[in-house]
Amino acid sequence: MSTRPPVDDWATDFDHLDPRWIENPYPIWQELRETCPIAHTERFRGVYFPSRYEDVRAVAYDTEHFSSRRIIVRETPPPRIPAPPITSDPPEHRPAKNLLLPAFTPDAIKRYEQHTREICGKLIARFAGKSGCDAAVDYAQEIPVRVIAVMLGLPEEEGDRFRTWIHEILELGITRPDILMKAIGETTKYFQAEVEKRRDAPRDDLISQLAAATIDGQPITEDHLLGALRLILIAGIDTTWSAIGACFWHLARQPEDRKRLVNEPALIPTAVEEFLRAYAPVTMAREVIKETTINGCPMQPGHMVLLSFPAANRDPRMFPDADRVVIDRKENRHAAFGLGIHRCIGSNLARMEIKVALEEWLKRIPDFRLDPAATVTWSEGTVRGPRKLPVLFG
Amino acid sequence: MPKLKVKVDPERCQGHARCAALAPELFKLDELGNAHEIGDGSVPDALAEKAWLAKANCPELAIDVIEDKA
Numbered sequence: 001m002s003t004r005p006p007v008d009d010w011a012t013d014f015d016h017l018d019p020r021w022i023e024n025p026y027p028i029w030q031e032l033r034e035t036c037p038i039a040h041t042e043r044f045r046g047v048y049f050p051s052r053y054e055d056v057r058a059v060a061y062d063t064e065h066f067s068s069r070r071i072i073v074r075e076t077p078p079p080r081i082p083a084p085p086i087t088s089d090p091p092e093h094r095p096a097k098n099l100l101l102p103a104f105t106p107d108a109i110k111r112y113e114q115h116t117r118e119i120c121g122k123l124i125a126r127f128a129g130k131s132g133c134d135a136a137v138d139y140a141q142e143i144p145v146r147v148i149a150v151m152l153g154l155p156e157e158e159g160d161r162f163r164t165w166i167h168e169i170l171e172l173g174i175t176r177p178d179i180l181m182k183a184i185g186e187t188t189k190y191f192q193a194e195v196e197k198r199r200d201a202p203r204d205d206l207i208s209q210l211a212a213a214t215i216d217g218q219p220i221t222e223d224h225l226l227g228a229l230r231l232i233l234i235a236g237i238d239t240t241w242s243a244i245g246a247c248f249w250h251l252a253r254q255p256e257d258r259k260r261l262v263n264e265p266a267l268i269p270t271a272v273e274e275f276l277r278a279y280a281p282v283t284m285a286r287e288v289i290k291e292t293t294i295n296g297c298p299m300q301p302g303h304m305v306l307l308s309f310p311a312a313n314r315d316p317r318m319f320p321d322a323d324r325v326v327i328d329r330k331e332n333r334h335a336a337f338g339l340g341i342h343r344c345i346g347s348n349l350a351r352m353e354i355k356v357a358l359e360e361w362l363k364r365i366p367d368f369r370l371d372p373a374a375t376v377t378w379s380e381g382t383v384r385g386p387r388k389l390p391v392l393f394g
Numbered sequence: 395m396p397k398l399k400v401k402v403d404p405e406r407c408q409g410h411a412r413c414a415a416l417a418p419e420l421f422k423l424d425e426l427g428n429a430h431e432i433g434d435g436s437v438p439d440a441l442a443e444k445a446w447l448a449k450a451n452c453p454e455l456a457i458d459v460i461e462d463k464a
Binding site: 098101102104105106107269273330331332333334335337339340341343347348 | 409415
């Protein structure tokens with residue numbers, strides 16, 4: 001964790017790397033929602049922070065004034081690192097997204113469900129006989145990395161390497177451009193080699209499929225291909241790992257909810273939507289490219305906007321009892337996967353993984369709680385989730 | 395009881411797929427994962443609650459439930 005100058009006033013000097021924000025941002029956001037719904041900081045060369053659902057939606061829908069060419073707030077802007085379609089604006093966005101969508105529909109994702117169950121079962125078998133485990137390290141972080149590896153056609157054992165890159169790109173890279181560029185260079189090289197292996201002998205995997213992809217009859221450029229592959233690797237791992245971890249953090253502390261899901265597994269998909277609402281892991285960003293006003297707040301070109309779907313999801317104007325987790329919440333238009341054209345491509349994959357991770361664990365380990373002697377730690381920056389989550393069984 | 399019809403606005407739908415999960419009898423997804431009402435969108439009486447549920451969970455406000463007064 002980097003050392004940050006202390007924040008005196010969240011409305012005019014917020015810092016999303018501040019330890020208080022990382023530990024428990026929700027009271028800060030609620031105060032801002034009522035006192036200054038669009039906060040601003042001079043840190044990171046100027047960033048706005050809308051905390052109300054309607055304002056987050058307005059920015060997400062407005063691709064004329066807000067660009068996705070930078071989607072992570074960093075201390076110093078690095079050279080452009082395209083990862084289409086997440087970094088694309090209209091009109092390039094749509095064809096780049098359509099290229100990936102068919103591989104991520106609910107039906108396409110079903111092919112991986114049985115394999116995901118087997119992954120979960122094997123992980124649980126490693127610790128089920130013990131007195132407890134770290135639900136983030138031993139379970140949550142191991143699931144998405146393996147499923148993505150299978151989809152891309154990469155060895156499942158490469159998890160440590162992939163997680164190191166993600167940590168360097170999404171966390172350390174916020175303040176250390178040297179670490180960021182090193183990790184980007186390594187992923188590029190890695191995928192170049194994997195694409196090369198498939199050029200002459202395509203396999204039944206997503207890398208082969210994308211390597212052969214065309215837009216308007218033209219093969220996609222190597223930059224586009226490598227950017228899209230890097231996106232799938234990075235966006236599909238610590239996001240879902242964080243979401244799974246947050247579910248277990250909740251259930252370890254709320255025995256009533258845990259017992260209910262053990263007894264009513266059919267409620268799990270509904271509960272997953274509520275966990276996604278209350279503990280949405282992903283905060284995106286936009287760059288202001290044309291002067292505009294959101295909810296009366298003028299926004300200057302060159303500044304960034306933190307697009308906090310987690311904050312939108314806790315807005316009591318949109319969700320009654322927003323800070324309470326209601327696992328059978330019926331009306332739940334949460335924005336955990338974003339709003340507008342950049343809706344998360346992996347949303348169906350993430351839902352499947354979270355649901356299966358809960359089902360398989362609750363079947364075998366119905367009773368667990370936080371280890372009172374241990375500390376839960378949270379990631380910082382773009383993706384929020386538990387990184388250490390020691391639990392005791394029984 | 396008025397007859398209901400569901401309608402997905404293809405301009406607004408972004409493929410969150412909530413409707414197809416909540417009311418698979420009323421919505422189907424195309425090859426990109428975007429939703430469409432099945433047939434002419436007519437909602438059998440027994441599925442009225444599911445139609446409203448799908449509308450209430452669409453993050454893009456892309457679903458209309460129309461009450462057919464005729």
